[in-house]
Amino acid sequence: MQVCLNGARTGADGTMIPLTPDGLAESAASAVGAGATDVHVHPKTPCGRDSLSPRVVGPVLEAIRARVSVSVGVTTGAWAEPDPGARLERVRAWTVLPDHASVNWHEPGAEEIAALLIERGVGVEAGVWSGTDGAARFARSPLRTRVLRVLAEVTDPHEETAHALLSEIGTDHGRPVLLHGEDEGAWPILRLALKLGLPTRMGLEDTLYLPNGQRARSNAELVREAVRGAGNGATSHDEPAPDI
Template identity: 55%
Template sequence: MLQACLNGARNRAECAHLPVTPGELAAAAREAVAAGAQDVHLHPKGRDGRDTLDPASVAEALTAVRAAVPRTAVGVTTGAWAAPEPGSRAALIRSWTVLPDHASVNWHEDGADEVARALLDRGVGVEAGIYSGTSAAERFLAWPDSHRVLRVLAEITDTDPQAAVRSAAGLLDTLRPAATPPVLLHGEGEAAWAVLRLAAARGLDMRIGLEDVLRLPDGTPSGSNAELVGAAREIIRQARGES
């Protein structure tokens, strides 16, 4: 499975064509799915352009994107930067009026289990975000409900490609006891493409988009999420030996 991560916690200062508004997210999702993405992850933004878990903003973004890609699963973030206190994040999730198909929960953040329970109670799939270089894997594996997550996001924080591949291999070994849920492996910045190639070679789920990387594999700036997805599909075809 290839997921398109449309915007992340970035802003327009980092990327002038970053999709921010519900309409922009809908257009970006439509183009990314047409290019070969099979799932969508996005960060709803408030009027100030920052990530938010506010029910109205989440509803507007999800409604617009679902109208654009009605047969594609759509997920959102629950990152602590959007609402630092775990109880507040869980309360916001319980107040959502439109529910995503799934939501990511970062296991290195305080209160990850509380946030995940709020999602599970509402029937929302949990993507367990496990950052390399943190205690997230151990904390997640110790959680009694780890088997209930939709998938594990193995998130490699090293931006040096060679170091990232080594970190990815180590993190995948650590996560082996949690191998029942699918694993989505991804990197960021200069390492994003090297990690995607590793994920493709191992037959893992993967993701690409402006959240993770702003440049194509040849180093040229990417003009859109769809362009990144197209490049990822070519790497996947090569890994599978397809012509």
């Protein structure tokens, strides 16, 4: 069970979103204590913006590793550095390396980023999103058998979309597939992943709410619920529960 600590969320999403190196380290430690076995994080600048700068990535990795002994990975999402060339230079400049990094295969420059990460000894999570041409691009990639795993992200709450995405990804790459959803699809897709026996993830990047619709207080609370089996089939909500 991977914990996704913060994603592209900011303080505007609530005070429970960890943003600073110390806050991320504390959140990671609590989530690992709740059952997480892997960490995915978006390092942030002091103003809360996702960054690939070595001056931002390094301190976050060091802080988290001081608190947990599991693998720690970061994003290389294009929103953190839109220019593919500049993004490549940022990754090349990292002085503290993550154990793995996600590379969204539908984004410009994905192949080059993945190749550089592999060259530097960093595991690649091949991010393949539903609703994009990521699966088709990944199927043609000469790197498809060299990635650490495929990160299959379903961008709507429907199981049919998840099954279609898994079919597109196929099995010829021989790599593990981590299946997860986001927002209102986070819990339904997590339950499907558990049913299919696939690795999955949970955390404040993917949803701010528990299966019963209550707002989550922490990553640890979300992970604890996920490890217990996603609330025994409770329905997910991406809106606050009504007052009773």
